[in-house]
Structure formats: structure tokens, C-alpha cells
Amino acid sequence: MAQIVITGAGPTGAALALLLVKRGIAVILIEAAKDFHRVFRGEGLMPSGLDALEQMGLSTILERIPHRQLDAWEFIVGGKWLFRVEEPMGADRPCTLVLQPPLLEAMIAQAQAYPGFEFIQGVSVKDLLWINHRVAGVTLGDGREISAELVIGTDGRNSVVRQRAGLQLVRQPKDVDILWFKLAASPRFAANNVFYSILNKDCGFSIFHGAEEGKLHLAWVMSADDRTDWKQTKWAEVFASLSPSWMAEHFRSHAGTIETPIRLSVVVGRCPSWYAPGVLLLGDAAHPMSPVRAQGINVALRDVIVAANHLVPLFHAEAGHEEIDAALSRIQAEREPEIIRAQQLQIEEAAQGEQLRKNALIRWLLIQLAPLVRKRIQQSWLKRQHEMRQGITQVHLTV
Known part of the structure; x- marks a missing residue:
């Protein structure tokens, strides 16, 4: 037995x-x-997860397998830069993506x-x-x-x-599903791996360089009321229309590398x-x-x-x-x-994003007032991240 x-x-x-x-x-x-x-496996190891692996004596494994650190988090709303936060945000190690x-x-x-x-x-x-x-x-x-x-x-x-x-x-009540894309990476991400969160009009997505060499990951948020025929959509143009100019150019020039998305039921x-x-x-x-x-x-x-x-x-x-x-x-x-x-x-965090997505007036006010409220929004976001990144309780291996 x-x-x-x-x-x-x-x-x-x-x-x-x-x-x-x-x-x-x-x-x-x-x-x-x-x-x-x-077809999909999460890659993000926060400082709390990295610490857990270290306590288990498994940190050396990460050195031998494909992995990539995040350098920063950046938020763009309505085509306007909102704020950026550098890793590791006060921790002793940055968020790391691992295959x-x-x-x-x-x-x-x-x-x-x-x-x-x-x-x-x-x-x-x-x-x-x-x-x-x-x-x-x-x-x-x-x-x-x-x-x-x-x-x-x-x-x-x-x-x-x-x-x-x-x-x-x-x-919990189901509000969203995620479409998960991969596409060819831009040299800009390879040099500085920023996790971009982009909200434009009532559409939102996040994009970053994953652990796999040469691959960007893109998560497109699908709300419960989304009726998009996602299998027929010309995604390169959709992404480009919502993105900063340099990113839009990358989407258009690498449209052929955008893989068929995976729909993740949350x-x-x-x-x-x-x-x-x-x-x-x-x-x-x-x-x-x-x-x-x-x-x-x-x-x-x-x-x-x-x-x-x-x-x-x-x-x-x-x-x-x-x-x-x-x-x-x-x-x-x-x-x-x-x-x-x-x-x-x-x-x-999800509710805040959904409120911005649904409410055009709030988005407009945020864009107009960004220079005045940027610091306060950044501090509020950082406070929430600290617990999610570092862990909320003390966890120590004792055996």
C-alpha cells in the first residue's frame, strides 16, 4: 500500500x-x-512562489529551464500612458515567467x-x-x-x-472569459519585458514576453455580453487599432504569426x-x-x-x-x-478594470485628469499588489 x-x-x-x-x-x-x-499553463511566479520553490530546494531548477523575468508593469488607457511600475516593487526578486x-x-x-x-x-x-x-x-x-x-x-x-x-x-459569479494568443516577439520586449495592460474604448488586453523564446503572450478579455465572432476576427487590426503606434506596427507586420487563440473559461x-x-x-x-x-x-x-x-x-x-x-x-x-x-x-482589481471598460465617462475623466491622479492611482495599485506578490500569511517549511 x-x-x-x-x-x-x-x-x-x-x-x-x-x-x-x-x-x-x-x-x-x-x-x-x-x-x-x-495548450495553456500559467507561467507567472511571483516573489511568494519563488520563495516557496527556494524553501523546497528547487531554485536551481529555474536556472536550467526556460524562464524570463518581468522588468515592469505599464498601463495605457484610451491611448494615453497612465503609469508604470518597475520590478521588483520592493521585493527581493522580480516576477519570473517559467515554462x-x-x-x-x-x-x-x-x-x-x-x-x-x-x-x-x-x-x-x-x-x-x-x-x-x-x-x-x-x-x-x-x-x-x-x-x-x-x-x-x-x-x-x-x-x-x-x-x-x-x-x-x-x-464566484462568472464575468469574463479570456482569449489567449501567442505571436512573434518584438525586440523591444526582449530588451525590456514590460507587462502592458491596455484599455481602449470598451476593449482590454494584456501583453508581455512569455518564458518561451521569441513568443509574446496576449490575453484578451471577453465579457459575458461579448458577441464577437472571435474565430473570424482580423485580430492584428483589432490589436493595432487599440495600441500605441510602435506596438500597432508590430501587430501589423507580424500578423501572420498570430496563432489561433485558446478560449479559457475562467x-x-x-x-x-x-x-x-x-x-x-x-x-x-x-x-x-x-x-x-x-x-x-x-x-x-x-x-x-x-x-x-x-x-x-x-x-x-x-x-x-x-x-x-x-x-x-x-x-x-x-x-x-x-x-x-x-x-x-x-x-x-477585476472590478476596477470592468468599471473602466464599461463606463466611457470614467475613462474620459481618467485620461483628462491623469497628470493629477496618476500618483494616487499608482499607489493604490501598488498596495494591492504587495499582498498578491509577497503572500498574505507567513509560510515556512519546517520539516
């Missing part, structure tokens, strides 16, 4: 599996996909050096095993049954483990309970985050540290089921305040 089964080999599952096997706890990590190259597939491959390769680790890839979890009203393992899509002292669901916002355990996800919410007897949810399985300011991977890595702090001593002591299950509530209690606050900050 495995001591712990982890379902989902994203950053949460891979990092937790590695932490546990390095401490002598037997883990089976199960990943439904045959490889890690999904997830090589990050996950590197973490799993490290875990495979330990005898207590098994990785099952390309097979989905179909159901949970129950014994006396307690989860006792998983059933795989190929019919295999795997027993475990604890099942940890890190299988994302559409978590099968969450559904099979009967744990409820309370969703699911945001939080489980009232992250656990049931014998099962724990972490990361997006427990609290799917908004894409605003790239919180998902960062809070998930901090979930991993807190979970390890509580679980490692219990498994070393060969604790019984009651002690293990009692620890699951303590993990949620420790992590939940940060998740609640981070999601609230995301809501505030």
Missing part, C-alpha cells in the same frame, strides 16, 4: 510528491495526460531518484475507493485499484477527486471544505483562482509547504487515520485566510 496517492502532476502535485519522497514517505503520483504540454513542462519534468525526475516514488502517467483516476466511509485509495481508468492511507487531489479546477469525494465548489471559487476522511484537496482543486496577477501557481506552492509541515511528522510517527484526518482540517484552516484575501484582491 502507498502511504499517499497524489492525483494530478501539475506544480502542486509534483512539488508535494517530491517534498514527501525526499522525507521518506512513499508516494504514487498519477497524471491523466500523456505529457505535460497542455511549466520542463519545470514539472525536472521535479518528477528528481522524485524518481527516490525508491519510495512511483509515477503513473497517461491513466486517469476514475473513482475513489472507500472503506468504512473513509477514502482508502483510487480506481484508475484501466481498472487498477491503488490503496493509500491518504489521497490528495491536486487535479485542478475540474477535479475528479473533488467530485467523487462529494466536496462542493462554491463558484472558473473561480472555493470549497467550503477541502477534505473528507482520507482525502485532501490542494491548489486549484480546492480553490481555483482568477487569472488576475497570476495567483494560482503561487498560492498552490504555498499550499504544498503547509500540507508537508502537517503531514510529514504524522507519517513518520505512523499515525492512525483519526490523527491524519484531524490534520486535514488544520491544513485548510492555516491556508484559507490567504486564499480568501487573495481572491478578494483579484475581485477588486
